Each structure stands twice: as C-alpha cells, then as structure tokens.
Amino acid sequence: MKRRRVAVWLLFLGSLHLIMICAGFFAPYDPAEQDREHPFSPPMVIHFVDAAEHFHLRPFAYPLKPSAIAVDSFEADTTHPVPVHFFVSGARYKLLGILPLRTHLFGGDRGRVYLFGTDGYGRDILSRILYGGQISLFAGLLATGLALFFGTSIGCCAGYFGGWTDDILMRGAELCLALPWLYLMLGLRAFLPLSVSPVGAFFLIVAVVGTLGWARPARLIRGVVMSAKERDFVRAARGFGASPIYLIWRHVLPETWSVILTQAAVLAPLYVLAEVTLSFLGLGVPEPAPSWGNLLSSLQHYSVLVSYWWMYLPAVAMVPFFIGYLGLASSLQEWADPAKIDA
Amino acid sequence: MRYLARRLLHAIVLLLGASLLAFFFTALAPGSYVDEMRMNPQISADSIAALKAQYNLDKPVPTRYAMWLRSALHGNLGFSFAYDVPVGPLLLIRARNTLVLTITATLLAWVIALPLGIWSAERSGRWPDRVITWITGTLLVIPDIALALGFLELAVRSGWFPTGGMVSVGFNSMGLAEKLKDLGAHMVLPVSVLVLGAQPLLIRHVRAAMQEEFGKGYVRAAEAHGISKKRILWRYALPGAANPLISLFGFSLGALLSGSLLVEIVTSWPGLGPRLLEAILARDLYVVTGGILISTVCLVGGNFVADVMLYWADPRIRKNETAP
Numbered sequence: 001m002k003r004r005r006v007a008v009w010l011l012f013l014g015s016l017h018l019i020m021i022c023a024g025f026f027a028p029y030d031p032a033e034q035d036r037e038h039p040f041s042p043p044m045v046i047h048f049v050d051a052a053e054h055f056h057l058r059p060f061a062y063p064l065k066p067s068a069i070a071v072d073s074f075e076a077d078t079t080h081p082v083p084v085h086f087f088v089s090g091a092r093y094k095l096l097g098i099l100p101l102r103t104h105l106f107g108g109d110r111g112r113v114y115l116f117g118t119d120g121y122g123r124d125i126l127s128r129i130l131y132g133g134q135i136s137l138f139a140g141l142l143a144t145g146l147a148l149f150f151g152t153s154i155g156c157c158a159g160y161f162g163g164w165t166d167d168i169l170m171r172g173a174e175l176c177l178a179l180p181w182l183y184l185m186l187g188l189r190a191f192l193p194l195s196v197s198p199v200g201a202f203f204l205i206v207a208v209v210g211t212l213g214w215a216r217p218a219r220l221i222r223g224v225v226m227s228a229k230e231r232d233f234v235r236a237a238r239g240f241g242a243s244p245i246y247l248i249w250r251h252v253l254p255e256t257w258s259v260i261l262t263q264a265a266v267l268a269p270l271y272v273l274a275e276v277t278l279s280f281l282g283l284g285v286p287e288p289a290p291s292w293g294n295l296l297s298s299l300q301h302y303s304v305l306v307s308y309w310w311m312y313l314p315a316v317a318m319v320p321f322f323i324g325y326l327g328l329a330s331s332l333q334e335w336a337d338p339a340k341i342d343a
Numbered sequence: 344m345r346y347l348a349r350r351l352l353h354a355i356v357l358l359l360g361a362s363l364l365a366f367f368f369t370a371l372a373p374g375s376y377v378d379e380m381r382m383n384p385q386i387s388a389d390s391i392a393a394l395k396a397q398y399n400l401d402k403p404v405p406t407r408y409a410m411w412l413r414s415a416l417h418g419n420l421g422f423s424f425a426y427d428v429p430v431g432p433l434l435l436i437r438a439r440n441t442l443v444l445t446i447t448a449t450l451l452a453w454v455i456a457l458p459l460g461i462w463s464a465e466r467s468g469r470w471p472d473r474v475i476t477w478i479t480g481t482l483l484v485i486p487d488i489a490l491a492l493g494f495l496e497l498a499v500r501s502g503w504f505p506t507g508g509m510v511s512v513g514f515n516s517m518g519l520a521e522k523l524k525d526l527g528a529h530m531v532l533p534v535s536v537l538v539l540g541a542q543p544l545l546i547r548h549v550r551a552a553m554q555e556e557f558g559k560g561y562v563r564a565a566e567a568h569g570i571s572k573k574r575i576l577w578r579y580a581l582p583g584a585a586n587p588l589i590s591l592f593g594f595s596l597g598a599l600l601s602g603s604l605l606v607e608i609v610t611s612w613p614g615l616g617p618r619l620l621e622a623i624l625a626r627d628l629y630v631v632t633g634g635i636l637i638s639t640v641c642l643v644g645g646n647f648v649a650d651v652m653l654y655w656a657d658p659r660i661r662k663n664e665t666a667p
Contacts, residue, residue, distance in 0.1 A: 280605075319485065
C-alpha cells in the first residue's frame with residue numbers, strides 16, 4: 001500500500017519530468033524565436049465551433065491582430081481561422097540533446113498558435129516554460145545530487161569517526177545553518193563572476209546551491225550512521241578486521257538510503273526555487289536562455305505586472321512539480337518510518 | 344546561568360566563524376570595485392594603485408581580515424566603495440527596517456499559527472484539521488515569488504494598501520499616531536506575504552508537537568481526573584510542548600529573515616535585501632560582507648533569545664545545571 005503510493009508519486013513526477021526532457025517535441029516553437037508583430041499577445045483560445053456556429057472536428061484558433069480601438073492590445077481575427085495540426089514539422093531541435101528532429105506535437109499551419117501567449121519580444125511563453133523548466137529543474141536536481149553527495153560523505157565521516165572529526169564537521173554544519181540561507185546564497189554568488197554565459201551560469205548555480213546545502217543532510221545522516229555503527233553485525237565485521245572504508249560502504253551506507261531518498265525529495269523543490277530566486281534577481285541564468293526565474297523577472301516591471309496576467313504562467317507551471325515532490329517526500333517518509341504516520 | 348553563558352559563548356564563536364566565512368568569500372572574489380576602474384582610460388594606473396592602497400586592497404588577505412575585524416568592532420564594517428562612507432551606518436538603518444519587518448511578521452505569524460495548530464491537533468482527523476491541512480498544503484506549493492508578486496498586483500490594482508517604500512512622502516511632518524498608521528499601512532503588503540509564506544511550516548510543526556503532547560499518558564490521566572480541557576491545554580500540554588515550540592521559534596525567525604530578502608526586493612521595502620543586491624551588482628564587497636554579517640547577527644541574536652526563553656520555560660535545563 002505504502003509502496004504503491006510511492007510508486008504513484010514517482011510515476012506522476014516521472015511523467016512531468018519526461019515532458020520537460022522532451023521539451024523540444026512538446027514546445028511548438030524555438031524558445032528564442034521572436035515574433036515582433038505580436039509582443040505581449042494574450043493566450044489564444046482553442047475553438048471547435050466557429051463564429052458562424054459551425055462545428056469543426058479539427059480544433060482551430062483565431063489569429064490576433066492589433067486592436068482597432070485600443071493601443072497595445074489585440075483582438076481575434078475571425079475571418080482567418082488557423083487550424084491546429086498535430087505532429088507538424090517546425091523549428092529544428094535536438095531531442096535529449098542528440099537526436100535531431102523537426103516534429104512538434106502541434107502547430108498552426110497558416111499562422112502561429114500561442115497557447116500561453118507571448119512575452120515582450122513575441123516569444124512563445126509555452127515553449128519558454130518548457131525549455132526553462134529543463135534548466136531550472138535540472139539545476140535544482142543536480143544541486144540536490146551535489147548537496148547529498150557532500151552531505152553523505154561528511155555525515156558518514158562525522159558519524160563514523162566521531163571525536164574531534166565529528167566536532168569540527170558538526171560545528172561547520174551549525175555555521176552553515178546559522179547563516180540565513182538566502183543571504184548566504186547571494187553572498188557566495190557575489191564572489192563569483194557576474195556576467196557569465198548561460199551554461200556557465202547554470203553550473204555556477206548548481207555549485208553555489210549544492211555546496212551550501214550539505215549541512216542539513218549531513219546532520220541527519222550522521223545520526224543514522226552513529227546508530228548503525230553500533231549494530232552487532234557492524235561490530236562483528238569490525239572485529240574481523242574490516243577497514244573503515246569497507247565498513248562504511250558495505251554496512252553503514254545501506255542503512256542511510258531511506259534518509260537520503262527522503263532528503264532528495266525534500267531538497268529538490270527547495271533548490272529549484274533557489275535557482276528561480278537567483279535568476280529572478282538577475283544573478284542566475286541570463287537572457288535569452290529561458291529559466292523559470294528569469295521568465296518571472298519581467299514581472300518586476302510595473303506595467304507588465306498589471307497588464308499581462310499570462311506572464312504569471314511560469315509560476316503556475318512550478319506548482320504541479322512542487323505538489324509531486326511534496327507528495328513523494330511524505331509518502332517516502334511514511335514508507336521509511338511507519339511509526340510516524342498519524343492515525 | 345552556566346547554561347546561558349555557554350550559549351552566549353557559542354553564539355559569539357558562531358559569529359566569528361560567520362565573519363570569517365563571509366569575509367573570505369568576498370575577499371577571494373575575482374575583481375573588485377577598483378579593478379573595474381581599469382576599464383576606464385581616464386583613470387591612470389597610478390591612481391588605481393593609490394586607491395588600492397587607500398582601501399588596503401594591496402595587503403594580504405589575513406591582514407585585511409584583521410583590519411576589517413577591528414573596523415567591525417568600531418561599528419564601521421569596512422568601507423563602501425560605491426557610497427564612499429563606512430559600511431556600518433549605511434547598513435544599520437537598513438537592518439533596522441528589515442528587523443521591523445521580520446519581527447512583526449514573526450510575531451503575527453505565531454499569533455495565527457499557534458491557535459490554528461493547536462486547534463488542528465485537538466481535532467485531529469476531523470474537519471477543522473482537514474481544512475487546515477488543505478490550506479497549509481496549498482500555501483506550501485505556491486512559490487514565494489508568486490505569492491509576493493500576486494500580493495503586489497493586488498495592492499497595485501485595488502489600492503487598498505500602499506506599495507513600495509516604508510513611509511509616505513510627508514512622513515516627517517506627521518504626528519506620532521499618524522506616523523504609526525502610515526508605517527503600518529506600508530507594512531501590510533510585505534508582512535502579509537511573509538506571514539502567509541511562514542504558515543505551512545509553523546502550523547505543521549505546532550500541530551505535530553501538540554499532537555505528541557496530547558497523546559502522552561499524563562494528559563489522558565488528567566482527562567480521566569475530569570480536569571477541564573482548557574486547563575489541560577494551558578496548564579499541562581502547552582508547557583509540556585514548550586521546548587520544541589521555542590526551538591521552532593528560533594528557526595522560524597531565521598526562515599522569515601531569509602524570506603524577507605526576496606519580499607523586500609519585490610515590494611521595494613528599504614531593508615537589507617535591496618541594498619545587498621545592489622552591492623553585489625556593483626561589486627561593493629564590504630557592503631556584501633557586512634550585509635551577510637548583520638543578517639547573521641540578527642539570526643544568532645534571535646536564537647539566543649530563544650535559548651533564554653528555553654532556560655526560563657524548561658526547568659529541566661536549570662536542574663541539569665546544578666547537578667554535577
């Protein structure tokens with residue numbers, strides 16, 4: 001039962017991530033492609049019934065033309081419907097970074113379809129959310145991996161060797177936890193170069209977030225290791241002359257798995273948010289590369305904030321991921337520690 | 344008292360460590376404010392060297408740390424390149440604003456979370472608990488940035504409360520009551536974002552702590568003796584749960600202090616956050632170091648307050664002290 005819940009959450013998260021991995025296929029356009037005729041175009045509605053009340057099996061959208069009444073707004077042009085086709089050929093992309101393809105899930109043949117609207121340069125928001133998700137999510141996940149790697153190694157050392165090693169490492173962890181996390185992150189970011197390429201920025205963020213995140217998992221894993229190393233089979237192995245490295249690898253580490261997995265599910269959304277925050281503040285992934293953070297940063301402008309509600313959509317796109325991670329974390333916790341479930 | 348002395352020493356050591364960390368982060372940074380002047384052909388190499396000497400940038404890092412520490416003890420925290428004044432006064436006013444915001448938000452968040460958490464624990468599994476769990480779950484998955492931006496838009500559109508800044512233009516000519524009212528109106532936006540953002544964490548932990556306490560044998564025994572629910576809560580369960588709750592208080596202060604950085608920037612509250620961001624972009628390193636240090640002082644100070652409260656609330660700590 002508990003296993004099944006973990007599996008359901010994993011499946012949910014897995015399919016969400018699969019969509020992001022195959023962003024090129026699901027996104028109708030290239031994320032950097034600009035349509036200067038349609039800046040801040042609102043999301044288009046997909047219709048089945050046209051203006052003359054005729055039903056069409058093929059969905060279609062009405063293209064937008066500049067409004068005759070108001071400046072800076074658009075109205076639907078009902079005379080030239082754009083049928084939506086599936087599996088159309090469009091902009092080139094590389095699936096998984098290797099497979100060159102041109103097929104997209106959908107697209108309009110006589111005009112462009114903006115399901116989520118466009119930004120100030122006329123770039124398709126849906127495509128930018130999908131490609132941006134690749135960057136934000138993988139920055140978060142890589143940072144989680146890095147933090148867990150550091151946390152596990154340090155936690156194992158501290159817990160296994162004890163004594164002054166433990167003292168020094170745990171004081172260090174306390175120090176890292178004592179500093180306010182966002183301030184520390186900005187501070188560490190401050191000492192790295194400011195203007196970097198998108199790829200460089202990506203790895204910078206991963207490094208900053210990953211190296212700062214070791215303290216919390218390290219403390220938890222230290223606790224598990226301390227109790228694991230006093231187990232009889234571990235003591236027996238030590239009595240037979242097993243080396244510390246063998247003991248940790250063979251007997252102690254397997255005990256920490258459930259903590260590591262739970263921590264991964266807890267930390268991943270936090271670190272995705274860290275990337276979003278850094279990019280939102282202009283210290284992360286720079287334009288024109290999309291990331292969830294820099295997609296939202298245009299909302300810092302007053303006029304965008306009040307006029308174009310669809311610029312919030314990147315934030316909405318994060319919500320299902322966070323739901324998935326939270327659900328996974330709590331189901332993992334229940335699975336690992338049945339005593340703690342509420343009645 | 345020994346306990347408090349030990350905690351105080353711990354706090355000081357922590358602060359020293361933090362200052363070391365913050366200083367070396369910034370000192371090892373590639374390129375300083377002065378270095379960027381090299382790009383300007385109008386400034387000769389000689390004057391750049393002179394500037395470096397003036398700011399002691401030509402000295403080795405440990406010497407600079409010692410000098411900076413001495414300056415910190417005098418309340419200066421080094422020198423801002425961009426503003427050409429000592430960092431201390433530059434940041435202290437901002438730190439005060441951040442503290443006004445954070446402390447108000449922390450207190451308000453607790454005033455809301457504590458009763459809700461207790462209520463939820465008392466009616467565990469029934470509809471109040473379910474509703475609260477749903478609400479906290481929803482708040483948990485909304486990103487902080489979206490919450491802040493959403494509130495900002497609400498404020499801008501509806502005009503219910505002012506946006507941006509801390510006070511209105513004619514603040515200095517107002518009477519005390521008017522001043523407080525004006526300040527309060529400006530705080531509505533950032534404080535409500537912070538309070539809402541902190542609710543899921545607080546309510547869940549309060550609920551868990553109270554539930555554990557309610558499940559203990561002595562509470563059941565008290566119930567069996569016919570002691571009223573109110574008395575059980577105030578006299579037995581709450582003092583019993585004081586220890587985890589007070590620890591949570593220190594933690595929530597840190598979370599809110601950290602969260603206020605973003606909220607301040609989004610709502611243009613003149614706190615530490617906007618200044619820190621500006622200093623990072625200008626490579627004004629001592630301001631960055633000072634900003635991190637001051638925020639750490641606030642946090643460590645808050646945790647020390649929590650320790651003092653714990654000492655006052657938990658007799659076990661006082662007892663252990665006298666025992667050998």
